[in-house]
Amino acid sequence: MKLDGIHHISAITGDAPGNVEFYTGVLGMRMVKRTVNQDEPAVYHLFYGDDGGSPGMDLTFFEYPGASPGVPGAGMVHRIVWRVASRESVEFWKQHLEDHGVAAELSAKALLFSDPEGLEHELVVDATQDERLSAASPEIPAEHALLGFDGVRAYSAEAPRSERLLGETLGFSRSGGETWEVRGESRGSTYAYDPAPPEINRRQGAGSVHHVAFASKFDEIEQWRTRIAEAGARPTPVIERFYFKSVYFLEPSGVLFEIATIGPGFAIDEDPEHLGERLSLPAPFEPMREQLERTLKPLPYPPAWRAAPAAG
Ligand code: ZN
DSSP: OOOOSEEEEEEEESOHHHHHIIIIIISOOEEEEEEEETTEEEEEEEEEESTTOOTTSEEEEEEOTTOOBOBOOTTSEEEEEEEESOHHHHHHHHHHHHHTTOOEEEOSSEEEEEOTTOOEEEEEEOOSOSOOOOOOBTTBOGGGSOOOEEEEEEEESOGGGGHHIIIIISOOEEOSTTEEEEEOSSOEEEEEEEEOOOOSSOBOOBTOEEEEEEEEOGGGHHHHHHHHHHTTOOOOOOEEOSSSEEEEEEOTTSOEEEEEESOSOGGGSSOGGGTTSSOOOOGGGGGGHHHHHHHSOOOOOSOHHHHSOOOO
16 A cells, blocks of 8 residues: 555645636646635635646645735645756746746756745656646646646654654655655655754744645545554544545644545546636535625636637
């Protein structure tokens, strides 16, 4: 039983329309689901990804309108690392981001930048054989598109405390220093710790990662839950999230982990050609549709090129 790398990463935004502009416009991702926070249905839960809405490239945001900026500290993921195809792609992104007013710092190995709310991203050249996930966008030449998650970096005050859970329970393998790899049959990702900055005003807020989810086969999630409970990590029950099933727990460094199933996926309640273009509500929330459609802010999506009927 193995986890197939990162399934999705969930973060917080205080500004859903601006978030959509950045992730679908500037970064060229597809919105693969527009729904509400199942634990707090008055606010959006937005999902961005590749054209298929695949695990491995699914970045989601809970909207807390007007949320103050988060400050990453111990026990929080502070950076999302993405794959691109080549050094030319890294250089393309530096120029592209700067053309959109986003400062980007180029190093020998990577490009670093932040979203408008301060969430850090890093682009690296893909060194794996994993399937390249990508979304089509007229803004981004296909050869330079984002190709899915490479991994995440978290702050830990005491990374050795996490060794046993990561290595023995979850099957991560150490790939040097405080960097781990989690790899299954279909794909893999990295999970790395950086020393925690001093604990000044550490808090979740706009631009914070809320949790990181790792991918399980659909019928193995109960076994994962049992294994995690036996390791003493206090998992939640398996929760039905409609697009996947989930178990949540804190790993010993304090980062909120989730195990999420590969499937059923985002096409369970929408035409795959039109993912994310309207508000999707799992059945228990459907009676709230009229009210929600009145109160949720309109979003700048789909863009005209996607909404237009395909030519020819
Ligand atoms: Zn999640």
